[in-house]
Amino acid sequence: xxxxxxxxxxxxxxxxxxMGVIFWGGFNTVLEMTNKEAFCISCxxxxxxxxxxxxxxxxYSNRTGVRATCPDCHVPKEWIHKIIRKIQASNELxxxxxxxxxxxxxxxxxxxxxAKHEWARMESVNSRECRNCHDFESMDFDKxxxxxxxxxxxxxDNGWSCIQCHKGIAHHLPEGYxxxxxxxxxxxxxxxxx
Amino acid sequence: xxxxxxxxxxxxxxxxxxxxxxxxxxxxxxxMSVQSLRGDRPLDSKSNKVSKHKVNTEEGGYDRxxxxxxxxxxxxxxxxxxxxxGNGCLKCHSKKSHKKEKAPMVGKSHFIGRDGKETKTISKRxxxxxxxxxxxxxxxxxxxxxxxxx
Numbered sequence: 522x523x524x525x526x527x528x529x530x531x532x533x534x535x536x537x538x539x540m541g542v543i544f545w546g547g548f549n550t551v552l553e554m555t556n557k558e559a560f561c562i563s564c565x566x567x568x569x570x571x572x573x574x575x576x577x578x579x580x581y582s583n584r585t586g587v588r589a590t591c592p593d594c595h596v597p598k599e600w601i602h603k604i605i606r607k608i609q610a611s612n613e614l615x616x617x618x619x620x621x622x623x624x625x626x627x628x629x630x631x632x633x634x635x636a637k638h639e640w641a642r643m644e645s646v647n648s649r650e651c652r653n654c655h656d657f658e659s660m661d662f663d664k665x666x667x668x669x670x671x672x673x674x675x676x677x678d679n680g681w682s683c684i685q686c687h688k689g690i691a692h693h694l695p696e697g698y699x700x701x702x703x704x705x706x707x708x709x710x711x712x713x714x715x
Numbered sequence: 716x717x718x719x720x721x722x723x724x725x726x727x728x729x730x731x732x733x734x735x736x737x738x739x740x741x742x743x744x745x746x747m748s749v750q751s752l753r754g755d756r757p758l759d760s761k762s763n764k765v766s767k768h769k770v771n772t773e774e775g776g777y778d779r780x781x782x783x784x785x786x787x788x789x790x791x792x793x794x795x796x797x798x799x800x801g802n803g804c805l806k807c808h809s810k811k812s813h814k815k816e817k818a819p820m821v822g823k824s825h826f827i828g829r830d831g832k833e834t835k836t837i838s839k840r841x842x843x844x845x846x847x848x849x850x851x852x853x854x855x856x857x858x859x860x861x862x863x864x865x
Binding site: 579666667668671672689690693694695696698700701702703704705706 | 772774790794796798800803805806807809810811812814815816818
């Protein structure tokens, strides 16, 4: 009864199948576990800085009681994008070990860089994670302030993405970022600050 | 036996009544004069309802009542932070961005420094916007206001 007999082949295949199920299940369980807010703030780097600031904002507590948690904004929902983001996130483990941002001062001095990564990521996917919950299609512009609806109509016409205008909605903005330099405009009638 | 006790306690009885009455007066007057901010309510009951003071959005802005009045803020501001690191109001009200954001630019007076000379960026004296500008709620005034604008 060798490995290459019919029965042997079947056994190998069956064994492979069972192990596959176990690994796959385990893998997805780990993926699931690491996709909870509690996991994110298990690192004090995350809890002491960004989390504290986020609890003051509308995405933590609001009129309707719908909360957006860390992974809702930072981790893609589709499987393949999620895996890619998780692999990139192992970089965070390295910096955790190196203590790159283990004090408030270090965090603040790295903050602009971290924020820029996140802005670039969001812009590259047209703010996909925001649009998992928000959608221009389902906004009632009559119910918005005209400050909002005027800009949103412009955004639809020009294909702008949420993060281009809504930076700093969940955390404090980093030092060195000047919001007045950063509002998208269709025409080039910028007035320079001589 | 019963009778002797009774005659003895007549004095005690009236004394007790007197003392009880005194304490009752003391407590009731204390309750009237000392009152916490949550009103005259026992600690284990709910406090009086306070009105919610929701910030009002006034399309087109509020009218000004006199020359050089800092205009009232016609929109919500809790999202915009003013710190040493940055000023969230300038996202829309600065020279550079106000046209794009369709917002009024800060007044010309906001570019004059302590020495009376014009400054390039917003004057340090005008950095903390909410020192002079305030949003409004829709509450009715506690006292009637008879001031007429000029």
